[in-house]
Amino acid sequence: MGETPHRSADAGTGGTRVTQSHEWPAGASARVAEAPVSTRSPGGTGLGGGGALPRSRKFGAERAFRGLTLAAGTAVLVIIAAIAIFLVAKAVPALRANTENFWSYEGWSPNETEPKFGIGALAFGTVLSSALALLIAVPVALGIALYLSHYAPRRLGTALGFLVDLLAAVPSVVFGLWGRDVFSSPVRDFSVWLNQHFGWIPLFGGDGPFGASVMLGALVLAIMVLPIITSLSREVFLQTPTANEEAALALGATRWEMLRTAVLPYGRPGIIAAMMLGLGRALGETIALALTLGITFGISFNLIQNGGNTIAANIANAFGEANETGRGALIASGLVLFTITLIVNITARAIIYRRREFTESAA
Amino acid sequence: MTTTATSHRTRPPAQPDSLRAKRLPWYAAPAIAVAALALSAVLVYGTSIGGPVLVVVLGAILYLVGLFAAANAVEGRRSARNRTWSALIHSAFVLAVLPLVSVVWTLVSKGADRLDVNFFQTSMNNIGARDANGGAYHAIVGTLEQVGIATLITVPLGVLCAIYIVEYGRGKFAFAIRFFVDVMTGIPSIVSGLFVLAFWVLIVSPWFNDGRPSFSGFAAALALSVLMLPTIVRSTEEMLRLVPAPLREGAYALGVPKWKTILRVVLPTALPGIVTGVMLAIARAAGETAPVLLVAGGGAAINTNPFENNQSSLSLFVYQQAGDASKYAPARAWTAALTLVALVLILTIAAKLLARRNRLSR
Known part of the structure; x- marks a missing residue:
């Protein structure tokens, strides 16, 4: 199905009459519609017998349509490049005005006459909360996916899978609101308990107040990315060839051994893709964290004391009162976030593309 | 692929017991669960380090350990692994359902307050x-x-x-x-x-x-x-x-x-x-x-x-x-x-x- 009919544009279909009578689906612009009319009009000579196909036209509908799709494809590359260019263009003046080291200063006051801001604490908070969230969510999500695909009765599995898909579509602001209004009090109780009994571990130390902490943020994030990872990996698990599963069972494998030897290896690229997608969501998550974290600017591994901050949450919180330099500073922090997610995504895609020969449809 | 558990209970008469692998009796799992919960309640309230939530969590962990030990003794290592993982997968499901149900419930109950024409x-x-x-x-x-x-x-x-x-x-x-x-x-x-x-x-x-x-x-x-x-x-x-x-x-x-x-x-x-x-x-x-x-x-x-x-x-x-x-x-x-x-x-x-x-x- 390559380029075969390229030369025979308009050959057998009656050309203009037919083309004009068709309605045009969305996306075909006026430019395309006019093309065959204008090129067809001068004479229409040269149509002979079997071998005499019309010559390939320079401005035919085929070329116009092809050009249009090429332009749309190029638009993707242009947009990605434009994101990088415009963010850099707006970030550089603010970075020049910064009187502290952008990488190491722990604080964010870019609106003063001597702007001071640093990305270190924010980037640390972003990575810490996303990593924690993924650490909690991935095992649970894989467990649910395996339950839905291989343990639950088929009808129940399908119905619950549908529900999980729906939960994956719930907007993050709803999870943020729930985390702040409902979930924070059990987490506070749990934090106090941890502090009482495990206070000697630095992670759970401190004198409070507890509650609006990295732990709350990470848990809310985990609950948020859980349906996404579950829904993707469940689909991958369902695609395991039945022959592989039955072969494992026929050789005497228990159900867990069947999952470990047939299902999990088959789905590995899909699992990696799902994890990376979840990580991307967690890294870029703004509103849920802006609502649940107690905003501070400092690098600390304490999980339960009020505090924690991320690049995205800081943008949402500080944007309201930002002046020109403040906006530039926020854009600079967004550039750092963009770079982090770009690296994560490109790595994930490279892994998936390299493993694609193993499972074509899993990714 | 559906079930292997039920087929063993109705055993064909031709097969003598000596040829079949030994299996835990059906009441073993619930018995271990009860024992684990009781032990965890004694531990938690005896040392007064927490409340009912901790009892359940500790009980679940004890149950997993007990199940693995019992199955390992009677049925062998492979079967014990199978049972433990199966229990873990089921508990992952329960663990995740709780917060998600809470989100939906809060959304509906709190959202209904102002759900009027004026809004x-x-x-x-x-x-x-x-x-x-x-x-x-x-x-x-x-x-x-x-x-x-x-x-x-x-x-x-x-x-x-x-x-x-x-x-x-x-x-x-x-x-x-x-x-x-x-x-x-x-x-x-x-x-x-x-x-x-x-x-x-x-x-x-x-x-x-x-x-x-x-x-x-x-x-x-x-x-x-x-x-x-x-x-x-x-x-x-x-x-x-x-x-x-x-x-x-x-x-x-x-x-x-x-x-x-x-x-x-x-x-x-x-x-x-x-x-x-x-x-x-x-x-x-x-x-x-x-x-x-x-x-x-x-x-x-x-x-x-x-x-x-x-x-x-x-x-x-x-x-x-x-x-x-x-x-x-x-x-x-x-x-x-x-x-x-x-x-x-x-x-x-x-x-x-x-x-x-x-x-x-x-």
């Missing part, structure tokens, strides 16, 4: 901290307009891009486009908001607005388009690949040019799948808060013109009410959240049903 007919204009009413009309208008414009921009662009990737693209350039569409899926929403802020609000919009940057619903639509584009390209691409090759070849054999084959044969065949993808993308875009917060400004009054002045949206309304100190704000936030979730879920359910009815893959 859908009024805006927040001139609503002070002590006013109990006020609604989300302006936000609903904003959401619909922004998502509508974003859809108008993205659908033609995304479908044409997918056509290029599937039908025309060859070699490294097409591969690069595919690769970057995948990468674009992972761009955080706040970054797309910052991009439109830097590009449209701060650089382009002053040209139309006497040199002052202007926030607008259209800017929000642009930011949402950046988020919707990769989703639509990916789903359309997958659908176009599923169109059977004989359909294309039949058209070519009749002398139909390629562009017309694509527009008249390939696209109509793939249409239900494409519509599904578009609806899922719309549902995702409708729930985005961060980009709207950055570039639409968010006003309290009704503004039906997306090209001028601040506009709000449902998700932004939720965020703003959540940060409001008024004691009536949380109820408004929850009702708006319920409205938003209802809107998104209706779109998602419709998309899934459509996908189920017209299945191209077979």
